[in-house]
Amino acid sequence: MEKTVVKIENLVKRYGELLALDHFNLEIKEGEIFGLLGPNGSGKTTTINCLLSLLTFDKGNIEIFGKKMTPVSYDIKKEIGIIMQDVAVFEELTVLENIDYFCGLYIRDKALRKQYIEEAVKFVGLEDFLKFYPKKLSGGLLRRLNIACGIAHKPKLIILDEPTVAVDPQSRNKILEGIEELNRNGATVIYTSHYMEEVEQLCTRIAIMDKGKKIAEGTKDELKRMIKNTETVSIDILNLPDEVKSEISALPHIYDTIYNGEKLTVYCSGGKHNLIRILDVLQKKDLSFGRVYTELPTLNDVFLEITGKALRDKEE
Amino acid sequence: MFLHYLKYEILSSLRVKDLIFWLILFPIILGTLFKIAFGHLYEKFETFSAIPVAVVDEAPELDSEFVLKMEIFPTRDIIDSVSEGDQPFLKVTYTDRKQADELLKKGKVTGIISMEGKLSLTVHDSGIEETLLQNFVDRFNSSITVVTEAITSNPNAEAEIIQAISTEIKAVTDIPLTKGNTDYYTEYFYNLIAMVAMYGSLTGLNITIRNQGNLSKLGARKCCSPAPKSISLLASLIGSFIVQSICMLICVSFLRFVLRIDFGSRLPAVYLAAVCGGILGVSFGFCIGSIGALKTEIKTSICFAVSMFFCFCSGLMIGNMKIIIEEKAPWFNKINPAAVVTDSLYYLNVDKDYSRFQTKMITIAVLSAAMILLGFGLTRRKKYASL
């Protein structure tokens, strides 16, 4: 059985009146890319900061690498790479100096450090900006510097708190690939985000958080199996008679049908060939229709079904 | 690890433009302004030349007993003695009344001293030289009374009394020349140095901000690293001391060698006092930064305001502020960091020995140590309730 890298038990954290974490539990195994997914304010960053022993908490227990985590657990901290949500670099130091500074806090050997820094620079693609000051970097480049500062020392546990905010899709993919590579090289990864696509693409296991509570946990397939929706069929169609809609609703495995005058949306739960059966009905009635598409459930559907609200606004 | 920290601490401090402005440029500008404002005054004392006077020896029209006593009083000897030596006080022309008036009118002499038993002074204008002459004459006259009384009551000790009194008068004319008056002006520059030292509090404040997880993102990030916080703090402190000391050395050197301000003959000790003052300033800021959970901006404002208050009380804006406080609350002058620094510089210039200077240096050391310890104690707390 794999080793447990991070174990959080019954964590309770209050900010005054506000209950930020409510008996939160988490167990992360070695070699996982663990996704912590939740909307803004759900407590992801708070969890990370408690994990790092930056924050006091009211109740609970935190272990990393099987040992209790305290502010003076330097042997544990040595193995952690942290990329914070807010970029934390020296304004007065150049890109290269910043990476050297942070790497130097972990790696004393100068030759090794030099090699690690070079690798980190290549990893985030900042080769052309080594002499730049952070102020001169664009938001995305700054994020990449933040990442380089966190992973240069080749930690065993990498914690990334929304590292891809403000990064363009191209560099985002590069970063995600990089994280996968770090993982292949043996690092356990904790990744928080409110971008479910990212989490779906990257993470081997996912916990969904809301209001300081863990509302679901598992691999993405396990999560999707938790909900009844298995497939959503959408058909662009004008003038759909009510009796046809009722006929479709009566088909097996269909639990909801919505028609808005232009588009018919059919929610299916299990079963096979749902699409064919629906189209069959339309064909028999000689109704013409436009675009047809089916969607498999997303983590958003999971979140929606459990909490009754969307994970994040559509336009985000 | 420590050296790694130190290297980047110094590097990043030296690149903070605000800091460089307040610690190097601002004092240079202010110093130059002081020099322009008070410079002419200073020049006069720098190149002090003896005050020209006409001395008229007129027969006293006083009662015979007094005249008798005056005859034994060596008026002329004393006047001669202050007109000789490396730094003569008076440039004397012995003449008669008519010619003396003529000289005064033409401005050849500043005043006329007439020896009619007691001395009396005639001047045309009012100014520093005139004031000094008046001081001399007053001093002289008051001595006559003392001497005559002493001789009357103890005729045997006559010779010693005369000896003593003439030394005293000479001493009196000496002090305003070389020290007293120029000090008033130099005091502003001492205050300027103290101000730069107090600005060190901003550097010191930066230490806490950058190391405390709840004050900055950088602080939080540092707290996650495997380097013990005490090492990081110590490196920051020493780095700041070094940067601050560099600023102090630049400031003193600029004042001394570019503006040619006279800090007396013990320049190395002046540098030492300035550097120690800077360390005190940094420690002060470090201490302020570590108290309470206030926001960074508020702490910066507090630091700035308190520093300026200290400087104000030690006389940066109003010259005799320190004297006023000395009367009302002398204890405050003893612990006001800015006043301690100005005092130490002042004593260096004025005192023959180092005893008062040493006291001030010990005060600086004790204050710094106390603040650093307090700062360390408060900053070392490891977890925060809120970031």
Ligand SMILES: Nc1ncnc2c1ncn2[C@@H]1O[C@H](COP(=O)(O)OP(=O)(O)OP(=O)(O)O)[C@@H](O)[C@H]1O
């Ligand atoms: N320092 C603080 N003081 C008071 N409340 C706080 C503080 N930090 C966070 N909170 C509150 O705690 C809750 C959890 O915040 P947290 O930053 O952990 O959320 P998050 O999941 O990281 O959100 P985001 O996606 O926006 O980063 C929020 O309601 C937030 O308002």
Ligand SMILES: [Mg+2]
């Ligand atoms: Mg967050």
